[in-house]
Amino acid sequence: MNVFINSTEAITAQNTFDSNEFLRNLKKPEKNYFTCLNPNYKNYINPKLLRRMSKIVRMGVACSIQVLQKANIEQPDAIIIGTGLGCIDDTIKFLNQIIENDESLLNPTPFIQSTHNTVSGQIALLLTCKNYNFTFSQQAASFETALIDAFLMLQEKNESNILLGGLDEITETSYSLMEKVGCTKVPVDDIFTTKTKGYIPGEGAGFFTLSNIVSEKNIACLKGVSVFNNDNNGNLLEDLQALFSKNNVSIADIDVLISGMNGDFYEDRNYSSIQKVFQTSIHLAYKHLIGEFDTASCFAMYIGTKIFQSQIIPEALKINGTKRNFIKNILIHNYNNEHKHSFIILSKC
Amino acid sequence: MQKDIFVTGVGIISAIGNNTEQCFESLRNKKSGLGSIEILQTKHKDKIKVGEVKLTNYQLLDILGLSHSQIKKYSRTSLLGIIASNEAVNNSGIDVKDEELKTGLISATTVGGMDKTEIEIADQKATPDFLLTHPCGDSTNKICDYIGIDAYRTTISTACSSGNNAIIHGIKLIRHGIIDRAIVGGVDALSKFTLNGFNSLMILDKEFCKPFDKNRMGLNLGEGAGFLVIESEKSLKKRRKQAICKILGYANANDAYHQTASSPEGEGAFIAMSAALKMSNLQYNEIDYINAHGTATPNNDLSEGLAIKRVFEEKLPKFSSTKAYTGHGLGAAAGIEAVFSVLSIQKGMIFPNLNFESVIPELNIRPQTELKEANVRNVLSNSFGFGGNNSSIIFSK
């Protein structure tokens, strides 16, 4: 069965949420990391429910409400979320309380809110949705494995709609820990030309409704997902070719290649072999606009969907000069040291 | 599609034993692992009972043949996870390096490497290496590195239902041919974070927990890991291996009632159990044993009991909660109880619900309180978590 993307929404450091703009009027990070441009959540979520919600929960709930509305879905058949660090703000809050109060007189709310499935649980509560509800937390593969779970479910269950999301948050504390460990670098104008280690951390949420129902709502077709492809034996291209053959796609068909380069010179080298293969495609990058976080590839899928919807490619994303008249096929490529190469193929419906 | 899913191996470490054989002996001899806190450093040390694995992290390293110099690299969660999953792999006899048959790992945890984070975060001067071991995915990565798995890995984190959900995801991957077999289950280590968290919710019992009892006061936390090896028929045939049992049905549903409490009618639990039964094509009276979630909190046992009665009506199967043996292992619970469910079928035994004295008046149902030898054909295993997440799995001979 074909899997379609019917709607998408994102909250990021750029003006992406509930916006007619597609990555114009770009914002630079105010601090040494990217923080989201948060909407006025009261316009989207009942204030009575908002009070307990941390930033990440608000992001997830607001995006979910939007994508479900856009796709005209009241109750999805499944809610599937990927998050690398979960509700890190509440986790740190409760931890600090334990240390400061020496394990006594602790407030239960941050503990309850710290569970990784708080976002998916809150969405289910809001919608009174009693259906399938999963949360994946496998660092940089969190979104991809959530996506695979959604994809497989849509092969099994006819006439279904799934709410899928990827999200992660950053706090002052979590940033300072990352900085001390040495994986970050200070933002500069062009992170892809500095030949140094480190990335600029960020946060964000990217949500979608997926479906196996053919309708005029279909924006993009999710053709295939492949994860954990390592290049130990130099067989990465073989694996990619196998994915392509399985989906009746050829290298020349790929109009746009979206790479998850994050400015870390050493890690970014892992993108070059694939970029060479797709020399005649338009090359895009996005982490210089939203930062790096475990589930950042959800934004790549957001971009892909928006490109199909508008046939516009924002200048800010382009990293080569290639042009193509009509965008029909997009390949998303992400690399991470622990989880190796992942690929997502999207096509226009 | 590879429809049938077979269980070919089990591995476990918990408060009642460091491996399957030890755990089984404890189950058989009604020997609970609940007791005082000895290893975890906490202010509540002498105040509550837990199901602790009585091995220090150095001793866990020894079991794995890892040098003590590696201590900084591993959270306690990782070590427990590696021990149990490694036992499962050895028990099943699969060769993870097989070029034709792909092996994946789907694990579960609620707080990942928190046991290490909470100790090290207080030291503001040290480099926060715990950042690397904190995420849920780290223990999964450590298991994969130790055993040698690279085809597929992920971690599910849906509070106390996580382990069952890991099994469900593994089943789907095998059915669709993404992998041919998987190591599935969950792990969690005791931590001040969860101890204080549940204490702040006032749902801990200071004495030994009493699942399904009228006077139950709350849960005892536990720790450990439980994993199964599940395989497709194709994988089984190639290996010419006999399976221990099959998985016939599974389901996940959401209560959508409250963030932490279960709905009074146990709606989510009812939906999950009913759907798992429907998938299995079994008749209700073919379920021989329910390994209940049975945390011994006032809320869970009542709502789960009600849900069980709704599903089975007058024909209640024998049921018990094994949490009075092991404590509530959170992310490990479903994995541990999956192992117990498989053992129940393999050994032909129904394990007792310890510490039970009187029925919950609103339910008027008795759990199995004595060890019973029986032809156990089909077992239903429940695991329910915060966020209204409810999962049920049916194992079959």
Added chain:
Amino acid sequence: MNELFENLKIQLIELLNLEDIESDEIGTVEPLFGDGLGLDSIDALEIIVLLEKEYGLKIENPKDGKEIMYSIETLGKFITKNQERK
């Protein structure tokens, strides 16, 4: 007593993050849980922590809390009664 009631209202607003509510919107005798202010079991636990932290009063069993926390008035009376004992 009125001052105590007012303080409690302000403390609850802060503790439970009732952002959009002013203290004069919280009735003194109206129920805090269910239909009234709409608080739930998690809020009840938070109030138990507040009682111990700010007023030195411990509630061992959350079930006892139901009557005590019915309204601002019952809360205030509980505090006054038990602080006199100290």
